[in-house]
Amino acid sequence: MPDNRSATPSTEEPDERGARGDGPAAVTIAYIAESAGVSVPTVSKVLNGRSGVSDDTRARVEELIHRYGYRKPPKSRSNLVELVFRELESMWAVEIIRGVERAARRNRVGVLVSEFGLQGTPARTIDDTVGRRPQCVLSVAQLSEDERDQLKAKGIPFVVFDPNEDLPDDVPFVGATNWRGGQAATRHLIELGHRRIAMISGPDHPFCLARLAGYSSALAEAGLPVEPDLVVKTLLTREDGHKAARDLLSRPDRPSAVFTANDMQALGVYQAARELGLSIPADLSVVGFDDVPAVSWVDPPLTTVHQPLAEMAVAATELALALGRGEDVPQVGLEIATTLTVRESTAPPKD
Amino acid sequence: MPDNRSATPSTEEPDERGARGDGPAAVTIAYIAESAGVSVPTVSKVLNGRSGVSDDTRARVEELIHRYGYRKPPKSRSNLVELVFRELESMWAVEIIRGVERAARRNRVGVLVSEFGLQGTPARTIDDTVGRRPQCVLSVAQLSEDERDQLKAKGIPFVVFDPNEDLPDDVPFVGATNWRGGQAATRHLIELGHRRIAMISGPDHPFCLARLAGYSSALAEAGLPVEPDLVVKTLLTREDGHKAARDLLSRPDRPSAVFTANDMQALGVYQAARELGLSIPADLSVVGFDDVPAVSWVDPPLTTVHQPLAEMAVAATELALALGRGEDVPQVGLEIATTLTVRESTAPPKD
Numbered sequence: 001m002p003d004n005r006s007a008t009p010s011t012e013e014p015d016e017r018g019a020r021g022d023g024p025a026a027v028t029i030a031y032i033a034e035s036a037g038v039s040v041p042t043v044s045k046v047l048n049g050r051s052g053v054s055d056d057t058r059a060r061v062e063e064l065i066h067r068y069g070y071r072k073p074p075k076s077r078s079n080l081v082e083l084v085f086r087e088l089e090s091m092w093a094v095e096i097i098r099g100v101e102r103a104a105r106r107n108r109v110g111v112l113v114s115e116f117g118l119q120g121t122p123a124r125t126i127d128d129t130v131g132r133r134p135q136c137v138l139s140v141a142q143l144s145e146d147e148r149d150q151l152k153a154k155g156i157p158f159v160v161f162d163p164n165e166d167l168p169d170d171v172p173f174v175g176a177t178n179w180r181g182g183q184a185a186t187r188h189l190i191e192l193g194h195r196r197i198a199m200i201s202g203p204d205h206p207f208c209l210a211r212l213a214g215y216s217s218a219l220a221e222a223g224l225p226v227e228p229d230l231v232v233k234t235l236l237t238r239e240d241g242h243k244a245a246r247d248l249l250s251r252p253d254r255p256s257a258v259f260t261a262n263d264m265q266a267l268g269v270y271q272a273a274r275e276l277g278l279s280i281p282a283d284l285s286v287v288g289f290d291d292v293p294a295v296s297w298v299d300p301p302l303t304t305v306h307q308p309l310a311e312m313a314v315a316a317t318e319l320a321l322a323l324g325r326g327e328d329v330p331q332v333g334l335e336i337a338t339t340l341t342v343r344e345s346t347a348p349p350k351d
Numbered sequence: 352m353p354d355n356r357s358a359t360p361s362t363e364e365p366d367e368r369g370a371r372g373d374g375p376a377a378v379t380i381a382y383i384a385e386s387a388g389v390s391v392p393t394v395s396k397v398l399n400g401r402s403g404v405s406d407d408t409r410a411r412v413e414e415l416i417h418r419y420g421y422r423k424p425p426k427s428r429s430n431l432v433e434l435v436f437r438e439l440e441s442m443w444a445v446e447i448i449r450g451v452e453r454a455a456r457r458n459r460v461g462v463l464v465s466e467f468g469l470q471g472t473p474a475r476t477i478d479d480t481v482g483r484r485p486q487c488v489l490s491v492a493q494l495s496e497d498e499r500d501q502l503k504a505k506g507i508p509f510v511v512f513d514p515n516e517d518l519p520d521d522v523p524f525v526g527a528t529n530w531r532g533g534q535a536a537t538r539h540l541i542e543l544g545h546r547r548i549a550m551i552s553g554p555d556h557p558f559c560l561a562r563l564a565g566y567s568s569a570l571a572e573a574g575l576p577v578e579p580d581l582v583v584k585t586l587l588t589r590e591d592g593h594k595a596a597r598d599l600l601s602r603p604d605r606p607s608a609v610f611t612a613n614d615m616q617a618l619g620v621y622q623a624a625r626e627l628g629l630s631i632p633a634d635l636s637v638v639g640f641d642d643v644p645a646v647s648w649v650d651p652p653l654t655t656v657h658q659p660l661a662e663m664a665v666a667a668t669e670l671a672l673a674l675g676r677g678e679d680v681p682q683v684g685l686e687i688a689t690t691l692t693v694r695e696s697t698a699p700p701k702d
């Protein structure tokens with residue numbers, strides 16, 4: 001009986017996999033063949049889209065492949081993680097890259113940074129990513145369902161960083177405790193004595209909705225009403241924060257405090273307050289969200305909810321690498337705790 | 352006579368090289384063999400440190416290898432550029448990454464981002480970089496002579512981004528026109544009517560010295576003296592800028608304008624001015640250097656010398672890739688022009 005390793009070409013998948021041991025541990029091609037009552041080469045033909053299999057058999061094998069969630073192990077993997085951005089714009093991209101790089105360094109893998117953005121041609125696509133055969137993919141913002149399917153088909157695990165849309169339950173993600181952050185920011189203002197607290201919120205992404213819900217919950221627990229005219233939804237930019245604040249602060253019954261969905265909006269509130277001759281925090285308290293480096297340098301330094309980007313990036317990288325090693329990961333989604341950083345933009349109201 | 356391409360294994364280098372055509376164009380192993388009066392396999396043995404060559408012959412071949420600057424072509428290169436940071440701290444890292452990524456995308460290569468920093472173990476080293484076989488390396492800040500030698504030995508071309516020490520003439524680099532930038536900033540203040548202009552400068556890196564020299568040149572061309580007590584050398588941080596400004600601005604004959612070697616120092620000047628009750632620009636004009644995103648959001652928005660980081664990153668990437676393709680590059684060092692961005696922190700002096 002010859003050594004098993006000198007297998008025939010048609011059994012390349014299980015053999016390759018056994019040799020490397022980096023695929024998911026549960027289902028093998030042999031197991032699928034046995035369950036379907038066919039040979040390993042037949043399953044291989046179905047997996048590789050080759051002919052020579054009856055329609056019935058193909059359907060039965062495909063059903064089992066789907067049921068068991070079998071993934072063809074990649075031909076070979078490069079010693080890299082790929083970090084995908086839609087656009088490398090944000091102030092906090094460097095924090096994320098730094099966290100990923102540190103976790104990757106600990107695991108002795110390299111970090112590829114890609115921008116899928118629309119600017120500049122040719123655009124990078126998920127095909128390029130697949131072609132580079134990374135151990136895993138970390139995606140800042142969204143992967144489309146198509147892109148996720150392509151990665152799945154190639155057995156490349158991925159983790160979504162700070163998702164901005166609702167994802168199916170089986171999509172691994174790492175985010176921040178946005179609801180708790182919104183609650184902490186609003187509680188802080190309530191504890192200072194504020195009663196008319198406005199919120200400049202963002203688009204209907206889950207993280208914005210969670211921050212807004214945290215604001216509402218804190219008001220509710222203090223017995224304060226959520227006044228719809230004190231909640232403005234706008235974009236997460238300084239310009240839009242400025243416009244929303246101009247409106248809120250020009251009213252006769254203006255709020256004494258504003259909580260914003262991110263720091264850029266808060267900087268827009270600063271600008272509006274300056275233009276209107278309002279002093280922060282004497283006339284107006286402001287709380288932001290994110291704690292990007294710049295907000296500790298502005299005058300006054302901004303009280304804000306600290307989003308632990310570096311820790312989130314480390315956790316996401318470790319999770320993605322564990323999935324890449326085929327480890328049995330106890331949880332595929334997690335939120336890292338935010339903390340309130342109190343600086344000088346908040347004070348009791350004048351009344 | 353058989354086709355040259357079906358060469359014997361011992362001539363693998365020139366053959367590989369001819370097939371790929373990505374090595375430096377000048378010297379081949381065959382040429383060295385001919386010059387030394389030995390066979391190609393003999394040169395190959397010397398190059399690969401194998402035995403079977405007399406000491407005399409080895410010495411002669413090594414001398415020729417050295418004299419002609421022959422480099423063994425790399426075994427194979429990954430389709431990547433590697434961007435090396437000492438530390439991923441700076442505000443402008445994301446601008447650089449973005450520029451490199453866009454140029455790399457146009458050239459259809461991936462971007463690896465590495466941090467060599469001392470924090471976190473194990474540290475990445477040049478060995479890791481060499482092992483990943485990138486097409487070329489872009490180094491932000493410095494590569495040691497040892498690191499440069501290792502890359503050279505492996506035939507991996509590199510470009511130093513914004514060098515902070517003097518480099519040998521043959522080291523490719525991309526920087527900014529720091530001297531012209533310092534001159535433009537100072538001229539702007541002189542044109543506004545300032546006569547007592549201080550400079551908060553940085554450590555003795557070439558880019559800081561060039562900014563300081565630009566300041567001196569602008570004063571000289573206006574017939575103004577460089578007053579040594581108006582020039583402070585300190586670190587490129589907000590804290591050190593703050594400390595230096597506290598000192599400069601507390602004097603009875605305080606300057607009416609300050610030019611700083613970078614934006615962080617300028618933000619420190621803002622802080623000192625606030626503490627001393629000085630209004631910018633009414634009591635004090637301030638000009639920074641770099642134009643990081645945050646300085647347009649502070650109050651008042653900072654007048655600063657714009658360093659074209661994204662353009663520098665694109666140029667550095669294109670240069671490194673061209674070197675990687677073995678192209679004959681006309682110049683291996685270049686400075687991209689800075690521009691003065693006038694915002695609201697500069698105005699004519701009071702009296």
